[in-house]
Amino acid sequence: MRLHRNLCFAVIDGLTLIFNEGHYADKVIQQLLKRDKRWGSRDRAFVAETTYDIVRWKRLYAEIAEVKAPYDRDNLWRMFAVWATLKGIKLPDWKYFETTPTRKIKGRFDELSKIRKFRESVPDWMDELGVTELGESLWTKEIAKQNEQADVILRVNTLKTSKKDLQQKLQSENIETEFLPNHPSALKLKERANVFKTEAFKNGWFEVQDASSQLVADFLDVQPGMKVVDVCAGAGGKTLHLASLMQNKGQIIAMDIYESKLKKLKVRARRNGVHNIELKVIDSTKPIKKLHGKADRLLIDAPCSGLGVLRRNPDSKWKLEPEFIENIKKTQAEVLQQYSKMVKPGGKMVYATCSVLPSENKQQVDTFLTTELGKEFTFVKDNNIFAHKSGFDGFYMALLEKKK
Incomplete structure (x- = not known):
């Protein structure tokens, strides 16, 4: 070379x-x-x-x-x-x-x-934290995997096409893909390519979304016709997935504290042919209070350290500080308290992060379940995804059900 x-x-x-x-x-x-x-x-x-x-x-x-x-x-x-x-x-x-x-x-x-x-x-403090939380062996394997380049994974938009048709369409544009077992909507690129220039992308046939992230919407167990709230929607990768699982029927309220992110979601929704999403900026407690006891399903894709997605954001190793992780854990606890009130009796919620630290994941859920509000919920199941085991991003998701 x-x-x-x-x-x-x-x-x-x-x-x-x-x-x-x-x-x-x-x-x-x-x-x-x-x-x-x-x-x-x-x-x-x-x-x-x-x-x-x-x-x-x-x-x-x-x-x-x-x-x-x-x-x-x-x-x-x-x-x-x-x-x-x-x-x-x-x-x-x-x-x-x-x-x-x-x-x-x-x-x-x-x-x-x-x-x-x-x-x-990695910085000393991050290495020490990983060992403390995951143990020597697990942390060693996970951080090694987090230093490998991530694959490009697509999520087929089933409102517009099927996985097979998308695969053939991309093949006609010289992009080879393969199916992934246990990921019903995922296609993996065999070689890296600029998929955003394809006809299929411009027509809204797919979004780029890691395989682990695609499991979150499935975990929420949504049905067409439901009222679903996504409270940390960001630019809406999971929101759009929920819309396709709901076949564009029912209502999704996508909320975020950043209006700029919701504007991006609006553009993406239009390209995806999604029309059951309502956007709401969280600029006060009002929009939250209005939804108390109204949601069939609630998704909390909580702010986190991002230690499960270092492969995609290697610079965050140098930007993260120990204080940030301590503060984000307080935010996670507050978010669970604040937003869980939106779930109606018999409804379900998912708490998810793209972190691999138990203190941001299972421990947050366990602590929440001991609070006054948390006692109204039952723990159903959770899924701890490690990059070194799955080959995809590190993720956590827990499903809770509100008692009737």
């Missing part, structure tokens, strides 16, 4: 924004890919994947390169040289690589790979 100067410069510019200015990696990469119209798909893949790779292994590469944050451009070139050397890529005779100690890099890599926090490139 030959390195091209303009592509490498794009990577270095991207890393500067991500590491030193706190920008989100996905947004930075979106911007970088618009930089040069002459770039082909290989060039764009190089920029995106190299940037994500160096973000993912930041701690390991910085340790090998002997550099510390904040990283100036020379530091970033040293980290880039580590990445290239470990990938077996021959470094060109550019000034940035003049002092690269190639042999030493491989030796340091072997040495540091014996220590999990370096090998898996």
